[in-house]
Amino acid sequence: MWSERSAVDARENRVSRALREARACGRRVLDLTVSNPTTSGLPYDLEGLSVALRDAGTAPYRPEPLGLASAREAVARELSAGGPPLSADDVLLTSSTSEAYGFAFKLLCDPGDRVLVPEPSYPLLSHLARLESVELVPYRLRYDGAWHVDRTTLRIDSRTRAVVIINPNNPTGHFIDRGDLAAIEALGLPLIADEVFASYPLNTSSRDVRAARVAGSVLSLTLGGLSKLAGLPQLKCAWLGLAGPPAQVAVARERLELIADTYLSVSTPVQVALPRLLESKDVTAGAIRERIRENLEALQRGLAGSAASVLHVGGGWTAVLQLPDTLEDEAWVLALLLADVWVQPGFLYDFEHPSYVVVSLLTPSETLQEGVGCLVRVVGDRA
Numbered sequence: 001m002w003s004e005r006s007a008v009d010a011r012e013n014r015v016s017r018a019l020r021e022a023r024a025c026g027r028r029v030l031d032l033t034v035s036n037p038t039t040s041g042l043p044y045d046l047e048g049l050s051v052a053l054r055d056a057g058t059a060p061y062r063p064e065p066l067g068l069a070s071a072r073e074a075v076a077r078e079l080s081a082g083g084p085p086l087s088a089d090d091v092l093l094t095s096s097t098s099e100a101y102g103f104a105f106k107l108l109c110d111p112g113d114r115v116l117v118p119e120p121s122y123p124l125l126s127h128l129a130r131l132e133s134v135e136l137v138p139y140r141l142r143y144d145g146a147w148h149v150d151r152t153t154l155r156i157d158s159r160t161r162a163v164v165i166i167n168p169n170n171p172t173g174h175f176i177d178r179g180d181l182a183a184i185e186a187l188g189l190p191l192i193a194d195e196v197f198a199s200y201p202l203n204t205s206s207r208d209v210r211a212a213r214v215a216g217s218v219l220s221l222t223l224g225g226l227s228k229l230a231g232l233p234q235l236k237c238a239w240l241g242l243a244g245p246p247a248q249v250a251v252a253r254e255r256l257e258l259i260a261d262t263y264l265s266v267s268t269p270v271q272v273a274l275p276r277l278l279e280s281k282d283v284t285a286g287a288i289r290e291r292i293r294e295n296l297e298a299l300q301r302g303l304a305g306s307a308a309s310v311l312h313v314g315g316g317w318t319a320v321l322q323l324p325d326t327l328e329d330e331a332w333v334l335a336l337l338l339a340d341v342w343v344q345p346g347f348l349y350d351f352e353h354p355s356y357v358v359v360s361l362l363t364p365s366e367t368l369q370e371g372v373g374c375l376v377r378v379v380g381d382r383a
């Protein structure tokens with residue numbers, strides 16, 4: 001009766017069970033994985049937001065499959081700021097970046113087709129692909145003080161339709177370097193470039209940020225959205241920007257228009273408000289930039305001299321910690337939970353080696369600092 005792609009694996013893994021039980025007994029767990037900007041104590045430009053949303057609710061409905069021109073123009077300005085200019089005609093609005101992935105897979109893939117994706121990376125990708133009956137084929141990322149694509153794993157066949165890059169990647173926080181991008185571009189396949197965290201560089205010069213569209217010789221679909229850019233996931237508005245060979249861009253636009261017309265999923269109020277929402281994003285985006293910088297420094301300071309270390313972070317909201325290989329990631333997470341500290345095990349992101357755990361740099365700074373102190377004690381006891 002049921003489709004394969006909607007199958008649910010409802011089994012709870014050991015770490016989520018342990019977290020649930022710790023919370024159920026009323027223990028105060030220091031959560032170092034907080035990544036919801038709306039519950040992280042960040043400031044918002046309340047005046048700007050209320051002006052943006054005030055009249056939007058009563059705006060007349062105009063079903064525009066690509067999105068209202070005023071909204072697309074605002075997104076085009078935003079995307080053009082960090083790279084080559086993009087026109088409003090090359091922008092399509094979606095209700096989330098996840099939906100934009102779904103549209104990109106519908107545009108490029110038939111059931112059973114393959115898409116190359118980085119590994120480790122964003123866990124939701126496997127669900128997004130399964131729901132479109134698309135098979136993901138990982139290409140490995142390797143760390144040697146910086147993250148690189150293992151180019152020997154960039155393998156395609158006649159059913160491979162596209163390559164995903166996440167720039168900067170979640171959770172490794174690295175921006176793709178020019179050489180790796182050129183190797184990916186040389187595959188000659190469309191690029192799906194997830195840039196949701198591109199406005200949060202930490203150590204990388206901004207010239208690397210819009211790498212995908214600089215590539216130019218292949219069709220690229222750049223994904224971004226309000227959830228990370230403005231810290232407004234609840235408004236449900238994201239986008240997909242097209243670039244590359246003009247004939248391919250034209251066909252992509254036409255087909256995406258039909259896909260988007262089938263759903264018309266982006267609410268009129270958020271589209272009407274979008275230009276003002278983007279103008280008033282800097283209060284929150286600036287506070288996020290400050291917090292991730294401060295938290296990264298606190299992690300580096302707190303772990304100095306311990307057996308744990310932070311891997312290099314180029315940007316984004318996550319940091320990867322390397323713990324001693326006396327335990328594997330699951331055992332480390334359970335040991336840390338006994339000390340009331342919650343971090344994510346690397347296996348959630350498909351790290352090759354089991355000694356990594358992941359923390360969110362969006363975590364309120366006092367919680368992060370207290371948690372790092374506990375982590376250093378646990379690592380000291382078990383190293």
Ligand SMILES: Cc1ncc(COP(=O)(O)O)c(C=O)c1O
Pocket residue numbers: 096097098099122166169170194196224225226227228233238
């Ligand atoms: C790399 C990456 N892409 C996309 C998303 C989803 O963004 P949205 O909230 O716009 O669907 C996330 C959310 O965490 C993410 O980490």
